[in-house]
Amino acid sequence: MAATEETAAAAATAAATATSTPPTLPRVPIPPRGVDYRGKIVLAPMVRSGELPSRLLALHYGADLVWGPETIDHSLIGATRRINPRTHMIEYTRQPSHSHSRSSAGDGVPESVIYRIDPAREKSKLVFQLGTSDAARAVAAARFVAADVAGIDVNAGCPKPFSVLGGMGAALLRTPDKLAGILEALVREVAPEFGVGISVKIRILDSAAETEALVRRLVATGITGLTVHCRTTLMRPRERALRGQLRMIADVCREAGVACVMNGDVESRDHAEGLVREYGVDGAMIATAAEKNPSCFRAETDGGLATWKEAVERYLRFTMEVENKISNTKFLLSQMIPGRVPQYKDMQRCKSYVELVQMLRHEGMEEMARETDRVLGLGEFGVKPEPKPSNKQKQQQDKQQQEKQGSNKRKREGSVEAEQSTKRVKVAGPTPVAAPASLAV
Numbered sequence: 001m002a003a004t005e006e007t008a009a010a011a012a013t014a015a016a017t018a019t020s021t022p023p024t025l026p027r028v029p030i031p032p033r034g035v036d037y038r039g040k041i042v043l044a045p046m047v048r049s050g051e052l053p054s055r056l057l058a059l060h061y062g063a064d065l066v067w068g069p070e071t072i073d074h075s076l077i078g079a080t081r082r083i084n085p086r087t088h089m090i091e092y093t094r095q096p097s098h099s100h101s102r103s104s105a106g107d108g109v110p111e112s113v114i115y116r117i118d119p120a121r122e123k124s125k126l127v128f129q130l131g132t133s134d135a136a137r138a139v140a141a142a143r144f145v146a147a148d149v150a151g152i153d154v155n156a157g158c159p160k161p162f163s164v165l166g167g168m169g170a171a172l173l174r175t176p177d178k179l180a181g182i183l184e185a186l187v188r189e190v191a192p193e194f195g196v197g198i199s200v201k202i203r204i205l206d207s208a209a210e211t212e213a214l215v216r217r218l219v220a221t222g223i224t225g226l227t228v229h230c231r232t233t234l235m236r237p238r239e240r241a242l243r244g245q246l247r248m249i250a251d252v253c254r255e256a257g258v259a260c261v262m263n264g265d266v267e268s269r270d271h272a273e274g275l276v277r278e279y280g281v282d283g284a285m286i287a288t289a290a291e292k293n294p295s296c297f298r299a300e301t302d303g304g305l306a307t308w309k310e311a312v313e314r315y316l317r318f319t320m321e322v323e324n325k326i327s328n329t330k331f332l333l334s335q336m337i338p339g340r341v342p343q344y345k346d347m348q349r350c351k352s353y354v355e356l357v358q359m360l361r362h363e364g365m366e367e368m369a370r371e372t373d374r375v376l377g378l379g380e381f382g383v384k385p386e387p388k389p390s391n392k393q394k395q396q397q398d399k400q401q402q403e404k405q406g407s408n409k410r411k412r413e414g415s416v417e418a419e420q421s422t423k424r425v426k427v428a429g430p431t432p433v434a435a436p437a438s439l440a441v
């Protein structure tokens with residue numbers, strides 16, 4: 001009897017405790033090799049601007065996570081994975097259809113690197129973003145890279161015609177069932193095997209009600225994170241981001257246990273932390289401010305924004321360490337060097353890493369620059385283009401060409417004549433008749 005009373009009292013106490021404790025919110029579990037986006041200030045996915053050296057620079061200055069540039073599923077399927085023996089980077093490569101570039105590194109195989117990963121410095125920090133419009137292709141592409149990254153993100157916000165016409169990017173915002181199907185397939189067929197989380201990056205829709213319906217559908221797919229770029233598909237990048245729907249999106253994500261990352265006009269780590277508090281989101285993502293100067297990830301208390309010169313010097317070092325394509329390096333330098341300084345124009349004329357470090361007066365980096373030029377076949381190691389012929393040489397070449405064509409024509413006529421005469425021999429009958437080629441045996 002006493003025992004029964006005690007048990008009943010204990011049960012009553014437990015029930016009272018349970019009702020007085022605030023209900024704990026659900027959380028979609030983060031897979032063992034995955035990352036929780038909560039509390040993170042991250043580098044946005046950026047085609048061209050988010051290549052490996054830019055990501056390393058963002059991490060150097062304190063970015064908590066980095067997204068790689070969107071990569072289309074088609075381009076990954078059929079690619080080759082290799083470890084670069086010189087740099088130890090993981091490289092996904094393809095045979096380009098129209099390239100004549102040959103590295104002077106000795107392998108002699110023309111190929112282009114479509115994605116490059118630093119397995120040490122990006123470890124547990126890199127999120128791979130897929131461009132896709134099909135669940136089966138998304139799974140095939142994601143499986144190919146999942147072991148090398150900490151998360152797979154689906155781009156559902158790119159407004160460019162290439163993406164939208166292919167049913168990818170922002171087109172997926174208008175086909176929520178298809179988008180949810182892609183995310184569910186990745187959650188089911190990639191996340192458990194590779195232990196990484198699946199996430200999505202969207203834009204806001206025209207009305208809060210439409211966005212809410214979309215977000216409710218997406219957070220029920222098993223994803224661990226959702227990033228919202230606070231612009232609609234039709235808004236231009238220069239238009240100010242709209243944050244009116246943000247609190248609602250954060251609430252819907254929180255109810256479902258999915259991390260919510262905000263994006264759009266976030267300028268720096270300190271700015272991001274203020275916005276996270278103000279809107280109740282879990283993290284923030286920076287694109288254009290980081291493209292210009294990735295030291296925006298460094299808090300004021302740790303030194304704040306570095307000068308462009310300091311950031312550029314570090315950037316160049318990373319580009320050479322990973323054998324970055326010089327056209328991409330120059331593109332990024334054109335974002336990082338202010339247009340008003342003379343180095344901006346001087347940089348455009350540089351054709352090799354040696355020229356870049358000399359122009360920027362980074363004397364200590366010349367040896368490294370020469371070695372990078374050697375590997376990439378640039379500057380003194382480049383294949384010199386054939387000198388243009390003079391007018392006189394051109395006339396001579398034209399004459400030789402005409403003579404050659406004339407003699408080829410005569411030869412062809414001769415051989416047709418010979419062929420026809422052979423066929424004539426083969427055709428039986430009193431009058432020799434030329435047989436059509438298709439009938440000649």
Ligand SMILES: Cc1cc2nc3c(=O)[nH]c(=O)nc-3n(C[C@H](O)[C@H](O)[C@H](O)COP(=O)(O)O)c2cc1C
Pocket residue numbers: 044045046047048049068069070129155156157158201229237241263264265266285286287288289291
């Ligand atoms: C050069 C560039 C490339 C971009 N490429 C991608 C991309 O590959 N995937 C993506 O989801 N968004 C891409 N974006 C959009 C950004 O990730 C981000 O959503 C947008 O720039 C808004 O952030 P911001 O206001 O900080 O610039 C790109 C933006 C820029 C400027």
